[in-house]
Amino acid sequence: MGQRNHLHHIKSASQPLIQESFPLNEHPAMVQISYSQLDIHNESDIKALQTLISVDLSEPYSIYVYKFFLNQWPNLCYIARDAETSQVIGTIVSKLEPHKGTRSRGYIGMLAVKTAYRGQGIAKKLVRLSIEEMIKSGADEVMLETEVVNAAAIRLYENMGFLRSKRLFRYYMNQHDAFRLILPLTERSVVRSTFLEPLKDPADAGKLKDDMDLLTANLSTSSF
Amino acid sequence: MSTDITQLLFAKAAKIPIDKVIKSPHFNLFEGTNALEIGNAKLDTGSITLTGEELHFDCSQVRSLSEVLWISDSLLRSVFTWLDNASLSVTVLSNRYAEELLMNYNTGKDKNLNSCLFYTSESPTENALVDKVLRSVVLGTLAFCNLCAGLAHNGTVYEEEDINPTAMNLDLLSLIDGAEIAREIEWSIEYLKENYEYHEDCDILVQILTILLNFLDLTYFFGIKVANGDKPLAFDIEILKGLLKVCESLRGQLDYLNKLPEIKGCYSMGIQKRLDNRAPIKALVSYKQEDYTSLVTFVKDMISMFEIQHRTEPSDVINYVTNFSNYPHHVLSRAIFPIFLLRDDGSILGSENVKEFLVSEMVGFNCYGSGAFTSENIIIKKKMDEFINGLTMNYLEYLQSFNQNSCRQRQHLLKIVLSFDSLQVSAESLEMEMEQTFLIKDNINQNGHTVPALPLTCWVYYKKLSIMINIIFKGFHLQLYNTWEYLSMYWTVLNLITNQLEILQRIQKHILTKLQAMKNHPQHVTKLRQSLGRVINELAYYRMLNSLTVLQILNLRQLKSMKIITVPEFPFSNEEKSFKFRQKSFKSIGVPPQPTFSDFQQFQGSKEPSFEEFKSQVNELKKSINENITTLLSSRSCNNGINDKQCQDWTNLFKRSMVGICLNGAKEGYNGQEYKVEVMREGFHGFFPVLKCVKK
Numbered sequence: 001m002g003q004r005n006h007l008h009h010i011k012s013a014s015q016p017l018i019q020e021s022f023p024l025n026e027h028p029a030m031v032q033i034s035y036s037q038l039d040i041h042n043e044s045d046i047k048a049l050q051t052l053i054s055v056d057l058s059e060p061y062s063i064y065v066y067k068f069f070l071n072q073w074p075n076l077c078y079i080a081r082d083a084e085t086s087q088v089i090g091t092i093v094s095k096l097e098p099h100k101g102t103r104s105r106g107y108i109g110m111l112a113v114k115t116a117y118r119g120q121g122i123a124k125k126l127v128r129l130s131i132e133e134m135i136k137s138g139a140d141e142v143m144l145e146t147e148v149v150n151a152a153a154i155r156l157y158e159n160m161g162f163l164r165s166k167r168l169f170r171y172y173m174n175q176h177d178a179f180r181l182i183l184p185l186t187e188r189s190v191v192r193s194t195f196l197e198p199l200k201d202p203a204d205a206g207k208l209k210d211d212m213d214l215l216t217a218n219l220s221t222s223s224f
Numbered sequence: 225m226s227t228d229i230t231q232l233l234f235a236k237a238a239k240i241p242i243d244k245v246i247k248s249p250h251f252n253l254f255e256g257t258n259a260l261e262i263g264n265a266k267l268d269t270g271s272i273t274l275t276g277e278e279l280h281f282d283c284s285q286v287r288s289l290s291e292v293l294w295i296s297d298s299l300l301r302s303v304f305t306w307l308d309n310a311s312l313s314v315t316v317l318s319n320r321y322a323e324e325l326l327m328n329y330n331t332g333k334d335k336n337l338n339s340c341l342f343y344t345s346e347s348p349t350e351n352a353l354v355d356k357v358l359r360s361v362v363l364g365t366l367a368f369c370n371l372c373a374g375l376a377h378n379g380t381v382y383e384e385e386d387i388n389p390t391a392m393n394l395d396l397l398s399l400i401d402g403a404e405i406a407r408e409i410e411w412s413i414e415y416l417k418e419n420y421e422y423h424e425d426c427d428i429l430v431q432i433l434t435i436l437l438n439f440l441d442l443t444y445f446f447g448i449k450v451a452n453g454d455k456p457l458a459f460d461i462e463i464l465k466g467l468l469k470v471c472e473s474l475r476g477q478l479d480y481l482n483k484l485p486e487i488k489g490c491y492s493m494g495i496q497k498r499l500d501n502r503a504p505i506k507a508l509v510s511y512k513q514e515d516y517t518s519l520v521t522f523v524k525d526m527i528s529m530f531e532i533q534h535r536t537e538p539s540d541v542i543n544y545v546t547n548f549s550n551y552p553h554h555v556l557s558r559a560i561f562p563i564f565l566l567r568d569d570g571s572i573l574g575s576e577n578v579k580e581f582l583v584s585e586m587v588g589f590n591c592y593g594s595g596a597f598t599s600e601n602i603i604i605k606k607k608m609d610e611f612i613n614g615l616t617m618n619y620l621e622y623l624q625s626f627n628q629n630s631c632r633q634r635q636h637l638l639k640i641v642l643s644f645d646s647l648q649v650s651a652e653s654l655e656m657e658m659e660q661t662f663l664i665k666d667n668i669n670q671n672g673h674t675v676p677a678l679p680l681t682c683w684v685y686y687k688k689l690s691i692m693i694n695i696i697f698k699g700f701h702l703q704l705y706n707t708w709e710y711l712s713m714y715w716t717v718l719n720l721i722t723n724q725l726e727i728l729q730r731i732q733k734h735i736l737t738k739l740q741a742m743k744n745h746p747q748h749v750t751k752l753r754q755s756l757g758r759v760i761n762e763l764a765y766y767r768m769l770n771s772l773t774v775l776q777i778l779n780l781r782q783l784k785s786m787k788i789i790t791v792p793e794f795p796f797s798n799e800e801k802s803f804k805f806r807q808k809s810f811k812s813i814g815v816p817p818q819p820t821f822s823d824f825q826q827f828q829g830s831k832e833p834s835f836e837e838f839k840s841q842v843n844e845l846k847k848s849i850n851e852n853i854t855t856l857l858s859s860r861s862c863n864n865g866i867n868d869k870q871c872q873d874w875t876n877l878f879k880r881s882m883v884g885i886c887l888n889g890a891k892e893g894y895n896g897q898e899y900k901v902e903v904m905r906e907g908f909h910g911f912f913p914v915l916k917c918v919k920k
């Protein structure tokens with residue numbers, strides 16, 4: 001977890017801010033956004049991230065779902081902040097694990113950008129950061145699910161090279177079908193798992209540490 | 225023996241620091257992701273607040289006929305909202321009468337009809353409308369729910385995504401005999417007719433009761449035997465048609481039913497609080513989401529399922545099954561279809577067993593008179609038996625894919641294709657062995673050479689290719705491909721179709737050779753002519769697919785060269801990786817060899833036809849498509865009395881796609897700066913969505 005607090009400051013190419021959809025109209029035309037990996041000890045960031053996601057995603061997540069992702073793969077969770085107010089305005093939560101023991105598969109679990117900040121490339125940046133980190137950890141592919149009606153998310157991911165590998169019948173609680181999207185990264189991703197050699201070292205698959213160690217470590221320091 | 229752990233729990237819990245999560249070594253974090261969370265407003269059902277009407281709802285209250293009608297109508301509709309991907313807790317079981325009756329039944333000493341009550345205290349007044357009539361509606365409804373939940377447990381459809389049978393640990397009257405419930409319903413019908421004959425609500429309520437009564441007999445229909453060439457099942461179908469009339473008439477009353485005043489508190493989220501519930505808080509799903517259309521659809525599905533009574537050939541069953549998979553159906557029909565088709569005793573439709581059926585299907589297609597099936601040699605018989613047993617298992621799986629929801633169908637086929645691939649290898653070595661060791665010769669003349677006809681191998685190969693072709697086309701139907709991938713996907717499927725046409729032509733030649741050899745044996749000639757007819761229809765189908773695919777490809781090449789469709793630049797991937805990812809499903813398949821990305825690039829780089837050439841090619845293709853569609857429309861599959869209209873509609877959709885592609889495709893002078901494409905699906909065949917050029 002040495003790369004924590006590795007900040008990415010970029011200037012987002014701002015689009016004209018329309019008053020209705022961007023209550024940020026009092027801000028200067030260029031909004032400074034800073035990006036950082038999650039600090040698992042920063043409770044207020046974690047709370048902010050949870051709030052952001054629970055407002056924007058249709059599925060309800062318990063604290064255990066967040067724990068599952070954040071404690072095991074904090075390096076794959078990024079936060080976008082309004083640099084001026086330091087407020088968390090976007091986040092991506094992901095994991096990286098062996099799939100059927102043969103492929104290292106990244107998974108984007110949650111992605112959300114606060115409504116007022118949308119359309120400025122923030123999600124795109126978050127996704128890139130997370131995927132770059134997965135690639136560093138040896139990912140063969142990246143997967144996620146999104147509702148068939150979520151045009152924004154589908155376009156975002158497809159423009160990054162994700163392909164629709166499956167349609168999932170009535171996958172979401174709100175009755176919609178979903179697409180499973182996959183971004184193939186290595187040769188392993190383009191061979192059916194039945195015909196792949198098992199991964200040599202599951203640690204290659206990007207898990208940082210044993211679940212248990214991490215959790216105990218965190219329990220003693222964080223009250224999340 | 226139960227132990228009270230309250231004190232222990234409190235004592236232990238007092239030691240846990242507030243705001244901390246403690247992980248037990250007995251489970252991993254992933255299991256935890258399914259856990260609910262106390263205090264979480266979206267997950268903790270304890271935090272549901274109920275209105276006064278809900279809290280004080282009284283099931284013993286006397287109700288008017290209109291009120292009883294409202295409750296009955298909303299309850300029956302709730303069953304269908306449940307079956308439309310909701311859970312019982314927010315539909316049927318959120319009805320207070322259903323909950324109370326089930327609670328009393330489940331906690332009753334000996335779960336029987338006597339414990340099925342809305343309330344256990346003495347009734348304050350004479351209350352027949354509630355205690356008898358409404359009770360019988362609730363009984364009938366719950367018995368129907370029990371049947372549906374049983375179908376979900378049965379595994380013919382997917383629990384959760386197709387039918388969610390979770391009933392909060394309540395038994396849905398499974399221990400009560402349907403005949404007892406039927407008597408209650410019949411009593412109510414009589415009672416209503418006697419006492420409320422002139423009340424306008426009486427008829428509607430009787431209709432609801434009649435439907436529930438019929439549903440109690442539903443399982444009888446799953447078990448009806450439909451043998452080849454049997455007498456039509458006129459009597460049974462009349463019953464279903466009668467039921468359909470009642471359902472349609474009920475649907476006709478919808479406006480009136482929707483105007484009946486709601487009874488506040490009758491539907492409540494309270495059951496989520498009160499009973500065993502492992503789900504997050506879920507809002508109620510209004511019964512008004514069902515307008516009895518799915519009820520009507522379901523009964524129509526049942527009637528059309530029985531058209532199989534007209535079957536006389538194995539191909540009729542194959543067409544029937546394919547036709548079923550081509551259309552969306554009510555989830556109950558999808559759950560029932562395989563039970564009706566493939567019986568517990570291993571038979572098809574209660575008649576021949578699957579293995580016999582498979583053999584007759586192969587013999588009826590291209591294996592008539594083959595030594596593999598006719599040889600008396602014991603070793604061959606044994607080897608054939610082993611092979612056919614293996615094939616039967618996979619064939620059964622194949623037949624079981626047709627009732628799945630459209631998303632799952634494709635996944636099932638992806639699995640099955642690998643088995644068919646290895647079966648093809650076994651078939652070929654078996655046939656070579658028969659030829660070389662046992663001198664069973666079955667030859668055809670191929671380009672002046674005599675070569676083994678390999679009918680078994682051909683049959684398996686033909687099936688495998690049809691599965692592969694379907695997998696790719698179903699991808700279009702499910703909207704899996706981006707428009708920039710259309711060209712490579714149609715190009716890939718064209719390669720498969722070309723191979724399929726070759727194999728079918730080889731089969732045709734084989735049959736013609738046999739016909740020539742047996743021309744003096746009329747009984748053989750009849751059989752072989754039948755086979756030939758089937759092969760000719762298959763050829764027409766694949767020729768039509770071939771021409772439409774080429775048409776689509778020609779158009780796509782124009783769109784690409786005009787830069788109306790372009791492959792985007794990707795940060796982490798590229799066209800080649802994407803291409804390989806798409807080919808992955810078939811990567812291990814030996815024949816036909818899978819094209820590589822450089823093959824595709826070579827094709828893309830090949831000279832494009834000029835616009836004039838393009839137009840004349842399009843005209844040729846249209847002619848071929850129309851001719852083949854005409855053949856298909858006059859073929860047996862569209863005219864055997866089994867779902868003919870659906871088969872014709874399906875075939876005609878190909879024609880609509882052809883017209884759509886020609887009208888909306890690339891036109892001379894278009895370019896990518898001005899135009900983009902939109903995908904049009906409505907009214908066109910799912911395999912051939914139409915790309916429409918529209919101004920940017």
Ligand SMILES: CC(C)(COP(=O)(O)OP(=O)(O)OC[C@H]1O[C@@H](n2cnc3c(N)ncnc32)[C@H](O)[C@@H]1OP(=O)(O)O)[C@@H](O)C(=O)NCCC(=O)NCCS
Nearest residue numbers: 056111112113118119120121122123124146152153155156
């Ligand atoms: C999806 C979401 C994260 C996008 O956030 P964002 O910061 O506005 O996205 P970006 O500005 O980075 O846009 C990236 C790309 O997404 C696509 N996109 C974004 N908004 C879009 C919209 N409203 N319609 C169509 N495409 C859209 C575009 O392709 C865009 O790239 P382009 O502008 O170069 O064409 C945001 O809308 C959101 O939080 N939605 C609710 C939560 C959600 O749906 N999460 C995804 C679940 S997997």
